[in-house]
Amino acid sequence: MSGTKTELSSVETRHPSFVFSLNGVETKIQTASSRRLVDLLRTDLDLPGTKIGCEIGRCGACMVLIDGKPSNSCLTMAYQCEGKDVETIEGMNGESLDPVQKLFLEEGALQCGYCTPGMVMSLKGLLKEKEKPTYEEMKESISGNICRCTGYGGINRVLRKLSEG
Amino acid sequence: MHLNEQTNSRPWRIRPDGQAKVTGELRYLTDMTSPGKLIGRVLRSGVPHARLLSVDTSKAKELPGVVSVLTSKDVPGLNGFGIAEPNQPVFCEDLIRYEGDAIAAVAAETNEIAERALELIEFEYEELPVLDTPEKALSSDAPLLHAEGNILHETSYSKGDVQKAFNLCHAIVEETYETPRQMHAFMETEGGIFVPEKHGKLTVYSPTQHGYKDQMQLARILGIPADDIRVVSSPIGGSFGGKDELNVQPFGALLALSSGKPVKMHYSRKESVIAGLKRHPMKVRMKSGVNQKGKLIAHQVEIISDTGAYATLGGPVLNFATEHAIGCYIIPHIELKGKAVYTNNGISGEFRGFGGNQVIFALEGQMDRLAEKINVDPWELRSRNLRTLHDLGPLGQRVLPNDGPSQVWEAIQETPLYKKTEHPPSVDEPWIVTGKGMSLAMHGSGLGYGIPDPAGGQIRLNEQGKIEVAFGHEEFGQGLLGTLEIMLLDHFNCDVEDLEIIIGDTALVPPSGSSTASRTTNMVWRALQNMKRPFLDKLFFKVNELTGEPVEQLQTGKNGIWKEAKQGEGREFVLTFQELAASCTEPLKCSTEFDFPVTPDPVIGGHYLYGSTSVIAEVEVNMLTGMIRVTGIDHVVAAGEVVNPLGYLGQIEGGSIMALGFTIIEDALMENGNYVTKNFDTYLVPTIADVPEIQHVEAVEELPEGDVHGPRGVGEIGSVALAPAIVSAIKQATGKWVTKLPVNPETILNVWDEPFPMDKEERKKGRERV
Numbered sequence: 001m002s003g004t005k006t007e008l009s010s011v012e013t014r015h016p017s018f019v020f021s022l023n024g025v026e027t028k029i030q031t032a033s034s035r036r037l038v039d040l041l042r043t044d045l046d047l048p049g050t051k052i053g054c055e056i057g058r059c060g061a062c063m064v065l066i067d068g069k070p071s072n073s074c075l076t077m078a079y080q081c082e083g084k085d086v087e088t089i090e091g092m093n094g095e096s097l098d099p100v101q102k103l104f105l106e107e108g109a110l111q112c113g114y115c116t117p118g119m120v121m122s123l124k125g126l127l128k129e130k131e132k133p134t135y136e137e138m139k140e141s142i143s144g145n146i147c148r149c150t151g152y153g154g155i156n157r158v159l160r161k162l163s164e165g
Numbered sequence: 166m167h168l169n170e171q172t173n174s175r176p177w178r179i180r181p182d183g184q185a186k187v188t189g190e191l192r193y194l195t196d197m198t199s200p201g202k203l204i205g206r207v208l209r210s211g212v213p214h215a216r217l218l219s220v221d222t223s224k225a226k227e228l229p230g231v232v233s234v235l236t237s238k239d240v241p242g243l244n245g246f247g248i249a250e251p252n253q254p255v256f257c258e259d260l261i262r263y264e265g266d267a268i269a270a271v272a273a274e275t276n277e278i279a280e281r282a283l284e285l286i287e288f289e290y291e292e293l294p295v296l297d298t299p300e301k302a303l304s305s306d307a308p309l310l311h312a313e314g315n316i317l318h319e320t321s322y323s324k325g326d327v328q329k330a331f332n333l334c335h336a337i338v339e340e341t342y343e344t345p346r347q348m349h350a351f352m353e354t355e356g357g358i359f360v361p362e363k364h365g366k367l368t369v370y371s372p373t374q375h376g377y378k379d380q381m382q383l384a385r386i387l388g389i390p391a392d393d394i395r396v397v398s399s400p401i402g403g404s405f406g407g408k409d410e411l412n413v414q415p416f417g418a419l420l421a422l423s424s425g426k427p428v429k430m431h432y433s434r435k436e437s438v439i440a441g442l443k444r445h446p447m448k449v450r451m452k453s454g455v456n457q458k459g460k461l462i463a464h465q466v467e468i469i470s471d472t473g474a475y476a477t478l479g480g481p482v483l484n485f486a487t488e489h490a491i492g493c494y495i496i497p498h499i500e501l502k503g504k505a506v507y508t509n510n511g512i513s514g515e516f517r518g519f520g521g522n523q524v525i526f527a528l529e530g531q532m533d534r535l536a537e538k539i540n541v542d543p544w545e546l547r548s549r550n551l552r553t554l555h556d557l558g559p560l561g562q563r564v565l566p567n568d569g570p571s572q573v574w575e576a577i578q579e580t581p582l583y584k585k586t587e588h589p590p591s592v593d594e595p596w597i598v599t600g601k602g603m604s605l606a607m608h609g610s611g612l613g614y615g616i617p618d619p620a621g622g623q624i625r626l627n628e629q630g631k632i633e634v635a636f637g638h639e640e641f642g643q644g645l646l647g648t649l650e651i652m653l654l655d656h657f658n659c660d661v662e663d664l665e666i667i668i669g670d671t672a673l674v675p676p677s678g679s680s681t682a683s684r685t686t687n688m689v690w691r692a693l694q695n696m697k698r699p700f701l702d703k704l705f706f707k708v709n710e711l712t713g714e715p716v717e718q719l720q721t722g723k724n725g726i727w728k729e730a731k732q733g734e735g736r737e738f739v740l741t742f743q744e745l746a747a748s749c750t751e752p753l754k755c756s757t758e759f760d761f762p763v764t765p766d767p768v769i770g771g772h773y774l775y776g777s778t779s780v781i782a783e784v785e786v787n788m789l790t791g792m793i794r795v796t797g798i799d800h801v802v803a804a805g806e807v808v809n810p811l812g813y814l815g816q817i818e819g820g821s822i823m824a825l826g827f828t829i830i831e832d833a834l835m836e837n838g839n840y841v842t843k844n845f846d847t848y849l850v851p852t853i854a855d856v857p858e859i860q861h862v863e864a865v866e867e868l869p870e871g872d873v874h875g876p877r878g879v880g881e882i883g884s885v886a887l888a889p890a891i892v893s894a895i896k897q898a899t900g901k902w903v904t905k906l907p908v909n910p911e912t913i914l915n916v917w918d919e920p921f922p923m924d925k926e927e928r929k930k931g932r933e934r935v
Contacts, residue, residue, distance in 0.1 A: 048192065056845070
């Protein structure tokens with residue numbers, strides 16, 4: 001996903017434009033300054049890999065990376081993305097699965113899967129910041145991501161393996 | 166079989182829908198969109214009890230961008246829904262019974278316009294007294310919430326003479342237990358997209374646990390034939406029972422047909438909280454007595470269930486609670502009464518465990534208290550009273566021979582947590598006290614006697630040369646697709662690429678009954694058993710016709726049909742599935758229809774098949790704050806063969822943590838009929854910081870001789886028995902019995918009338934005083 005350029009403008013021409021990098025692609029969007037990033041992604045850009053769960057920053061389903069830092073996209077407005085580097089789950093997918101995603105599969109760290117993109121983004125954020133985080137650090141990094149299905153059994157196995165591996 | 170490591174007879178298998186989930190590529194039904202779609206929104210009453218006098222939608226209709234505005238007058242068919250009893254209006258007509266009652270719905274070009282339109286709808290009402298407890302609703306001067314009264318359903322069961330028996334008891338314990346209004350809190354809220362098709366037909370893409378049931382209910386509302394409605398019901402971002410009943414569907418369907426455009430709906434969390442189902446809060450009074458030998462001889466139970474404004478499955482949930490208030494214990498004298506009471510509180514309905522969780526908390530609490538009273542080990546007391554292989558079921562009905570309770574009673578004593586010796590109190594944090602507790606339960610699967618419980622499936626060799634199975638079930642995370650894949654690979658020894666699994670789409674699948682009640686694994690297992698031989702016969706007969714190879718030497722395998730190995734020679738490839746499919750003029754297919762096994766005795770709600778579980782929990786209680794940390798949970802589950810070890814483990818781990826929430830933190834609080842915990846800032850569910858790192862899960866697979874009913878589902882059983890184990894552990898740690906869930910830290914702090922004693926001996930004395 002590079003080399004192309006995305007432009008999106010809404011009917012309301014009085015809206016300002018915002019330019020930011022989305023998964024490595026320069027993206028220009030004309031929209032209300034206060035439009036939530038989660039709506040830009042899910043509705044305007046049809047990138048529904050980022051989920052929506054509570055809209056108050058309590059469940060982590062909408063987690064994305066902004067300049068490498070995990071951020072709830074439900075609490076981020078369009079103007080806050082100006083000039084920033086926004087990465088979503090769609091941007092994580094290369095030729096093959098990365099080790100975190102692969103471990104999620106192998107350890108049964110997902111069931112319905114609705115929290116999984118957010119979980120993966122939170123962990124990726126930590127791994128960007130720190131190459132070898134401890135188990136406790138990883139646990140803390142996803143303590144703002146709710147999983148209602150697994151009881152965190154599989155997720156704990158993933159963290160344990162990552163911290164040992 | 167210990168399930169935590171990959172040392173099982175079957176290896177762990179990656180779920181087939183997993184890759185699309187970890188990459189975010191899977192489109193859930195609420196992620197779907199359609200060109201020119203409208204956004205559907207619902208106007209809710211906001212008041213819990215009122216007479217609705219008028220609704221004026223004229224201003225909303227004039228707003229540019231609004232395409233459709235509907236009220237009760239616009240429902241062409243039945244203005245009502247409800248799986249068991251359709252007494253919930255799609256739109257209120259005259260009486261508002263809860264704050265989530267729908268007054269009107271709007272379809273508009275954008276969410277913002279739809280929201281503005283809702284504000285422009287005017288409705289007048291006259292408030293009525295709020296019946297916010299079952300007690301108020303039962304009082305003689307209470308206004309009636311439904312024409313038939315304020316009681317949805319009553320149960321009663323008795324045997325022997327309980328009053329006389331109490332007189333003969335050596336010890337009696339009487340206690341009232343209360344359980345919370347737990348929220349399903351699936352991460353994906355209710356929603357979907359509703360697409361009008363040619364000739365007045367409709368396609369519904371919306372999560373449910375029974376696509377054909379939604380089709381039937383929607384046909385009733387829309388006044389069109391069921392066949393004109395296609396329901397695509399899978400994949401789903403979690404349900405736990407909470408999406409079993411209709412939610413957005415009536416509104417989306419009506420708006421799509423009236424506007425002629427696709428309508429997308431997706432509840433906010435707040436709307437999901439207000440409108441959605443919850444677990445029935447129950448008040449369970451139990452009086453139970455034992456004789457000198459510690460044998461239960463009398464058991465009296467009264468269950469009051471707050472069913473909220475409408476029926477949905479409140480009746481069957483009470484039936485289930487009634488049966489499980491006796492559970493796996495043999496008691497000669499029983500008197501049991503239950504009432505499901507309408508109130509102006511939300512709506513209670515189907516939720517993982519289905520009424521079992523509440524009464525098992527009470528029943529196991531009684532066992533622990535009786536044991537303490539007669540100074541017998543609580544596990545020993547259970548053993549003296551457990552059912553044996555050929556005993557009748559809890560309601561005196563004949564059941565399949567079942568000694569699961571004894572199996573799990575035994576097996577829990579081998580788990581790491583059971584064997585762990587108590588760790589000494591920390592010198593640094595003497596205010597942290599620890600305890601362990603155990604509990605046991607039996608849990609029925611299937612819908613029970615008196616409710617139609619059909620099942621079925623199809624298998625065929627499709628045009629692409631794949632073995633294709635089709636079931637009217639849904640994948641909401643439980644792992645049905647993975648379990649089916651494993652079963653199919655076992656049956657046909659083929660490659661994953663040779664398989665095609667179709668579920669959750671009424672245009673493509675046969676009716677299979679609901680994906681609820683721990684029934685799905687069991688039913689697809691049975692369906693494949695029924696279809697395998699006739700399907701293989703058809704395949705091999707055709708191959709014989711084509712190649713002359715003898716039928717009895719043929720077998721399925723990787724990519725196609727093989728001829729079995731002869732002495733000294735390897736097996737021989739005969740032809741590919743594609744070649745076989747291409748040479749068929751008639752598709753090779755089989756189907757099956759049958760019912761979930763049910764007791765022959767006419768005992769409403771009585772079950773025939775059960776799973777059993779025992780659980781041990783370890784807690785740390787902070788005596789300065791009253792906060793509880795669950796530091797260990799081990800589960801034993803007896804539910805027949807483990808088909809999918811990773812899926813099984815996940816169901817128990819996940820069910821267990823949902824039960825941890827039920828026990829110590831979760832409660833959807835209401836005040837005067839209004840929710841006060843409207844989102845995850847105040848309704849807390851466990852995070853990774855709140856759970857033990859490892860839960861050991863042990864599966865007992867041996868079924869009694871002659872049991873041909875195969876693997877039972879385990880979707881619910883991990884969630885039913887943890888609460889009493891935690892409460893028993895808290896008692897051990899603090900000396901305090903808890904009767905109301907979730908455990909209120911203050912009730913634990915009250916143990917100590919004086920400042921917390923730092924000296925261990927002092928603390929011990931304090932406990933003895935309690």
